[in-house]
Amino acid sequence: MSIKIIWPEGRLAQLTQFEAEIITRSSQDKEIYSLYRSCSLAVLNCGSITDNARLLLDRSQDFDIEVIRNERGLKLELINPPESAFIDGEILTAIKRHLFAVLRDIVQIKLHSEELARIFDRNHIPSGQRSANHIFSILRNADALQSSDMPRIAVCWGGHAIPQDEYDYAYRVGYELGLRKIDICTGCGPGIMEAPMKGALMGQSMQDSHMGRRIGLTEPSIIMCEPPNAMISELVILPDIEKRLEAFVRLGHALIAFPGGPGTIEELLFILAIRLNDENRGDPLPLILTGGEQNRDYLMSIDAFFRQCFGDEIARCYSIIIDDPKAVATRVKEGIKDVYDHRTLTHDSYSFNWNLCIDEELSRPFEATHESMEALRLYHSEAPADLAIALRRAFSGIVAGNVKEQGVRQVRERGPFRLHGDRDIVEGIGKLLEAFERAKRFSIGNRHYEPCYVICPD
Amino acid sequence: MSIKIIWPEGRLAQLTQFEAEIITRSSQDKEIYSLYRSCSLAVLNCGSITDNARLLLDRSQDFDIEVIRNERGLKLELINPPESAFIDGEILTAIKRHLFAVLRDIVQIKLHSEELARIFDRNHIPSGQRSANHIFSILRNADALQSSDMPRIAVCWGGHAIPQDEYDYAYRVGYELGLRKIDICTGCGPGIMEAPMKGALMGQSMQDSHMGRRIGLTEPSIIMCEPPNAMISELVILPDIEKRLEAFVRLGHALIAFPGGPGTIEELLFILAIRLNDENRGDPLPLILTGGEQNRDYLMSIDAFFRQCFGDEIARCYSIIIDDPKAVATRVKEGIKDVYDHRTLTHDSYSFNWNLCIDEELSRPFEATHESMEALRLYHSEAPADLAIALRRAFSGIVAGNVKEQGVRQVRERGPFRLHGDRDIVEGIGKLLEAFERAKRFSIGNRHYEPCYVICPD
Amino acid sequence: MSIKIIWPEGRLAQLTQFEAEIITRSSQDKEIYSLYRSCSLAVLNCGSITDNARLLLDRSQDFDIEVIRNERGLKLELINPPESAFIDGEILTAIKRHLFAVLRDIVQIKLHSEELARIFDRNHIPSGQRSANHIFSILRNADALQSSDMPRIAVCWGGHAIPQDEYDYAYRVGYELGLRKIDICTGCGPGIMEAPMKGALMGQSMQDSHMGRRIGLTEPSIIMCEPPNAMISELVILPDIEKRLEAFVRLGHALIAFPGGPGTIEELLFILAIRLNDENRGDPLPLILTGGEQNRDYLMSIDAFFRQCFGDEIARCYSIIIDDPKAVATRVKEGIKDVYDHRTLTHDSYSFNWNLCIDEELSRPFEATHESMEALRLYHSEAPADLAIALRRAFSGIVAGNVKEQGVRQVRERGPFRLHGDRDIVEGIGKLLEAFERAKRFSIGNRHYEPCYVICPD
Amino acid sequence: MSIKIIWPEGRLAQLTQFEAEIITRSSQDKEIYSLYRSCSLAVLNCGSITDNARLLLDRSQDFDIEVIRNERGLKLELINPPESAFIDGEILTAIKRHLFAVLRDIVQIKLHSEELARIFDRNHIPSGQRSANHIFSILRNADALQSSDMPRIAVCWGGHAIPQDEYDYAYRVGYELGLRKIDICTGCGPGIMEAPMKGALMGQSMQDSHMGRRIGLTEPSIIMCEPPNAMISELVILPDIEKRLEAFVRLGHALIAFPGGPGTIEELLFILAIRLNDENRGDPLPLILTGGEQNRDYLMSIDAFFRQCFGDEIARCYSIIIDDPKAVATRVKEGIKDVYDHRTLTHDSYSFNWNLCIDEELSRPFEATHESMEALRLYHSEAPADLAIALRRAFSGIVAGNVKEQGVRQVRERGPFRLHGDRDIVEGIGKLLEAFERAKRFSIGNRHYEPCYVICPD
Secondary structure, eight states: OOEEEEOOOTTTTOOOHHHHHHTSTTOSOHHHHHHHHHHHHHHHTTTOOOSOHHHHHHHTTTOEEEEEEETTEEEEEEESOOGGGEETTEEOHHHHHHHHHHHHHHHIIIIIHHHHHHHHHHTTOOHHHHHHHHHHHHHHHTTOOOTTSOSOEEEEEOOSSOOHHHHHHHHHHHHHHHHTTOEEEEOSSSGGGTHHHHHHHHHHHTTOSBOOOEEEEEOHHHHTTSOOOTTOSEEEEOSSHHHHHHHHHHHOSEEEEOSOOHHHHHHHHHHHHHHTSGGGTTOOOOEEEEEOGGGHHHHHHHHHHHHHHHOGGGGGGOEEEESOHHHHHHHHHHHHHHHHHHHHHHTOOSSSOTTOOOOHHHHSOOOOOHHHHHTOOBOTTSOHHHHHHHHHHHHHHHHHHHHOHHHHHHHHHHOOEEEEEOHHHHHHHHHHHHHHHHTTOSOSSOSOOOOSEEEEEO | OOEEEEOOOTTTTOOOHHHHHHTSTTOSOHHHHHHHHHHHHHHHTTTOOOSOHHHHHHHTTTOEEEEEEETTEEEEEEESOOGGGEETTEEOHHHHHHHHHHHHHHHIIIIIHHHHHHHHHHTTOOHHHHHHHHHHHHHHHTTOOOTTSOSOEEEEEOOSSOOHHHHHHHHHHHHHHHHTTOEEEEOSSSGGGTHHHHHHHHHHHTTOSBOOOEEEEEOHHHHTTSOOOTTOSEEEEOSSHHHHHHHHHHHOSEEEEOSOOHHHHHHHHHHHHHHTSGGGTTOOOOEEEEEOGGGHHHHHHHHHHHHHHHOGGGGGGOEEEESOHHHHHHHHHHHHHHHHHHHHHHTOOSSSOTTOOOOHHHHSOOOOOHHHHHTOOBOTTSOHHHHHHHHHHHHHHHHHHHHOHHHHHHHHHHOOEEEEEOHHHHHHHHHHHHHHHHTTOSOSSOSOOOOSEEEEEO | OOEEEEOOOTTTTOOOHHHHHHTSTTOSOHHHHHHHHHHHHHHHTTTOOOSOHHHHHHHTTTOEEEEEEETTEEEEEEESOOGGGEETTEEOHHHHHHHHHHHHHHHIIIIIHHHHHHHHHHTTOOHHHHHHHHHHHHHHHTTOOOTTSOSOEEEEEOOSSOOHHHHHHHHHHHHHHHHTTOEEEEOSSSGGGTHHHHHHHHHHHTTOSBOOOEEEEEOHHHHTTSOOOTTOSEEEEOSSHHHHHHHHHHHOSEEEEOSOOHHHHHHHHHHHHHHTSGGGTTOOOOEEEEEOGGGHHHHHHHHHHHHHHHOGGGGGGOEEEESOHHHHHHHHHHHHHHHHHHHHHHTOOSSSOTTOOOOHHHHSOOOOOHHHHHTOOBOTTSOHHHHHHHHHHHHHHHHHHHHOHHHHHHHHHHOOEEEEEOHHHHHHHHHHHHHHHHTTOSOSSOSOOOOSEEEEEO | OOEEEEOOOTTTTOOOHHHHHHTSTTOSOHHHHHHHHHHHHHHHTTTOOOSOHHHHHHHTTTOEEEEEEETTEEEEEEESOOGGGEETTEEOHHHHHHHHHHHHHHHIIIIIHHHHHHHHHHTTOOHHHHHHHHHHHHHHHTTOOOTTSOSOEEEEEOOSSOOHHHHHHHHHHHHHHHHTTOEEEEOSSSGGGTHHHHHHHHHHHTTOSBOOOEEEEEOHHHHTTSOOOTTOSEEEEOSSHHHHHHHHHHHOSEEEEOSOOHHHHHHHHHHHHHHTSGGGTTOOOOEEEEEOGGGHHHHHHHHHHHHHHHOGGGGGGOEEEESOHHHHHHHHHHHHHHHHHHHHHHTOOSSSOTTOOOOHHHHSOOOOOHHHHHTOOBOTTSOHHHHHHHHHHHHHHHHHHHHOHHHHHHHHHHOOEEEEEOHHHHHHHHHHHHHHHHTTOSOSSOSOOOOSEEEEEO
């Protein structure tokens, strides 16, 4: 049995006694401890590439973690941690930081979320404003809001399982962003979530004496499938998928979508649902779809799918830039300038997009079940924003059916999810996903892919 | 009408929208806004010397403050602020920092305290541990816990209304502490609460390239009578008197009591009540009573009073050092070394004295009324720790009857408080207070002193 | 025998081997080692008050210092150092810094000065520009030029031997300067050289989270009589009196003269000689003479003396402000604003007044001997700038005759210096000095004062 | 004509007036200005890949640079600078820093070197110690000596013109070094001089919140052929090749030689000449020859050549590690630990290897001419250290004949250099160089290679 003691540094690990007790092994709340243990295990596997949470957990059944009070606050005792987290016996600094981020965020999720709901109730906060306030307080607690900073966070979305040429393209975009002193925020995993961070680090090394920020936003059910990549400098665990998506658009000053799988489409539908809300008409947050020459067809098919679902005017919501990293970076920089001007004008915070109006339906956690999936209304007769919300849920459910523990189990037990809707829409979904499958965008393992859905055109 | 806009810097003023709304003028909770306005007014009078809250408020009836959301987070709009807070039209940096500290702490008091109680309930936190956890979370939120630091905070207690020679002595003690790189924490007002900070700043200027910490702990009802002195570098507003007292002993690594009035006696009785609790027998937190040669009688009379109440063995709880600043500083440094060793041994935090056991009775807020004062049991037949608790309350009530708005009003309306107890004890109180009166330790104004109590020996 | 080892920190003590060898005890150059030892002894007596170099040296005959190469650069071995430099066995940080400043500057004086002369020769640098270039390179080497800073250095001149009320007045001026974020530069000794620094530290503590700068400029023959006061945060040893005077006017952005003795008059005559040079007509460097109400006569008599020597128009070169610290600070701040504008306009450096034209005669070291003093031409028939130069030398010689080792010995051996000139001028000198003597501005010791000069009116 | 103004930041550009005048266009010393212009042009081409100085200069005939005094010290005016140095019109921060490094070092080379010689003379510094003292003062002036740092600089030698697989191998070694918090120092150009820096940056990003150091050491005749690569964070220009070589071994705490051409062999012979000096027997500075599996033959042939020249015992001076980046990094880390222990024991500086004894012959600049090359004695009859010195010069001459302006011209005009020596030695040289030629290690351009030497075995 190998035991490693991790000492905190700086201001990490300032927990009250009772906060610390909640996440100890002996805590009565076994669920929260189990969550804490899993997330800690994930960050200890930082840099590993997997999309199979079970595998990671199975491989590490003898792993354990304990939070111990001591004279410098708290220390962590790791039992049988993965060796890759250590260099010559010492834990990697980035991983240490992530371990304490997990501690911070799990305590926050456990203790804060419910209390916040009560505070909202007592203070009569309208439901539409609650998630923004909640996310702000999580990001503030994670020290991720830097009010003195100029806007400069580009959110990058895209697949974790991508071929080398897509990786290289995203790296080059990141490099050009880094040269322009722009920071990167991604979903924290491998592939596109790593490549632009690596590029940005190189670019920033020529511009700054200090490293830029490389922010990874994740949530408990995702982190196990996608341990943080090695480039993440700041890790934040949001309570659920929807808050993570909302955190992207409230924290980011520009959005870049690289090629990806259904998760990327979900992210795009999330921002489109926001864009389709009339109240957000004036918001300038730029959205760019980009890829190398090899991704021309991919980008065109996404564009076509969106036009089919929402009509051609939807294309005003995004720019498509093919094979031109400099143009992407220049467009991002200009877009951020617009964001800066708009926030100054509307007195909205540079570090948090309060003004963006996000429908309660969109931010409400969606749990994919056979029932909830079957109930989605994928019809042109719905208002466009509502259709976007339903589509976002459909793709969310497909991601769950593909890779998340609970989703996979449901599909195994009860067969694929059924998606009802207008023929062109659900067939469009089907075609997109088949293309993803052919392009091997679903998985980085070798297992045979079995679709977790069937389309049921009306 | 003069209007000043105060822009935040750094990480100040990261409030969520709903937090900010609670303390705006238009907030529905008038009480919290009024509290916020008063505390803000007090820090704008930083450096002023008064012990009369009413005066300050009266003088500033046309003062107002508004919290306004903007692109850098929040800004403050001050209407008719006192001129002394500005130099050539710009607000003093220290006062600006204090203004945002008020914002932070009032929001915390308003939103956090009640919810925390609920969290404690749900998690079955024993009542004896609640105030420690509460205070820790307030100090953490104020960034006042620096877990990487070696213990080095000396708490200084003593009067705000003191003659120049007592001021000079406390300055010299502060200077010797500063030379030894020890930081000062006081109750934030003038007199003894300022002098050692000034001295420490001088001493530290020969030792460090950065300034040391000069922490002021206050609470809403006190801050109006004692605006922060000009030396305070960090201001924290605790929710009530008892939490403030507890914060002193949990945050401090050594306690120094200079001559003072009934408030100082209250502070001493608070720590004696803790000392008299058997569970704290091993705790080495040093307590030093000191003053110049001119205070020899004063110190002896305090010592005599304690011996009379608790027996001679009480004298083991403190050292008396007369007219020797170097000896005080050396004793503090040694004492802090013991604290360091003890915390290392017991794995208690260097920055927060978790282990100290504080009776629930002692930490429960005491509201002085004619009934609650009359009910105090000042008898030798009580257990010593209980007697100390009752005496602490008696002196707390006298302070309220002397200077606090509500206390003064009660006494005006219903006559002096009545203190029942064994003759030697209550007469001891009477003598002490008369001596204080003769020494003009009660007030810095000119008004005639009328005792707010009568003693009723049984 | 007590031995203390002083380890360097940060970038102190990066000497080459041969630089280090020059100032070791075993060095062949006994003179440089002796100078190094004396200056080190002076800074170890930092905070001591004396004007008698001999006394200090006599008291410390068994003191020695050795520079020892080691793995972190260099360390110092002190043999029998004064105890006052240590707190609980550890050297005061400020004194440690000063010790390494001495090392740095003595090596610089020894190695650099002569070679620089050669470099100037080879590159045909006009003699009038040499001292500016020399001083710049000394200040740069001492890290005293901070090109990114806004102008904010106020030079304070005045006596070391002053009554408490003058000290308090200078403290109050310093406090007002500190509130305005202005740094203080003085001649490094006690009295006026300390008081405004203390005040500024207090004022700055309300404005900055970091301490301001408190620069002391000295030179080898002065430092022994005036060990650095306890407030100095940066010490620079210039090679001689004239370079020290020039460093004041090139580094400072405002000059304030408080009451002082002949040294202060020397300083004033130095800047007047510069002002009287037509080439400096446009330079806005403000000069303020100030003191409390008690110094009204003093200030008037100085003013009268200058008018007598140079005519009434000389009064345009300075402002006199009596008993108004705020007005002084406000005037300094405005004056610095003018300096800033002027430097921006003329593209002169904010951190070093290159443009100021200083006559070679003024910057040439003056050695006071009976011959050189007798040769001074104190006549109205001289050009005003030349008369100022001669007067500056006269007062410099008187300072030497009063307190400097060599000067005192000459006067003891050969009688007082003789000053020739127009009756009104030399009698003016005599009257001024007699008034100084009556006001005890010469010395802080008890020895009887015997004038070191006689006036010889033609 | 495009003009760019470059403003300094922080402490850059604190030159005296006369220093600044020396390197202006109007300076009388045309040679120094020309050198300054060329080096500035080279750093503006930072990241470009070339080995042809002429090409760079030709392409930029209309480039000019001017140093202009201003209120913040100095600013630079660039006329027609290469566009690659700018992003969206703003100069890259790294290039800006390099531009001011050139300013600093050229002034140093011009003014300091000669004066230092004079100081050495006056102070009777033995010739063997002069170059160490000189190099120390250059590195100190460049702020490259950080006495508080633990030893952690790995010097990497190797080719600039290398195939991708060698680049990748060096990157992986750099990554492992970075994970171990080791900094990289190289000769500043492309290829092996870049790859380990890139890897180290990645590795360090997981370990530190700040970037590590990536030091480039160059000299005027090299910088034009090898503009700094994009990874360099600190640039230092030494006065000549020999001082640059010496700077590597005095500044570095471990030496790693990757495959390279004649320049790399020259570097290896430099350190072998030092190793062969008996006085350095105890010095533990580790030397590692490493490459991927594809370089096995290369490494073996170098090893064979050294054994042939110096006998088998020479192999004790280095380790050969093939295809194992982790082993290299571990060996470096252990080696640096030995260096640390040795310096602690011998009280030598952690930041500068004073103790290393370098023969005057080795540090004396060698100018390759037909005469000096022909005079080299490449015989077994020479003492091994002397043979190493002669061989170092032979390879230095071949580098000059290949790529340096003056060398190339001489060979063009008078034919190849002639190398005399024992048959096995000179034939060994020939074989090595032919192998280099076959492996295209000489040049990255397309021009046909014509050997610049003939071997003349006796």
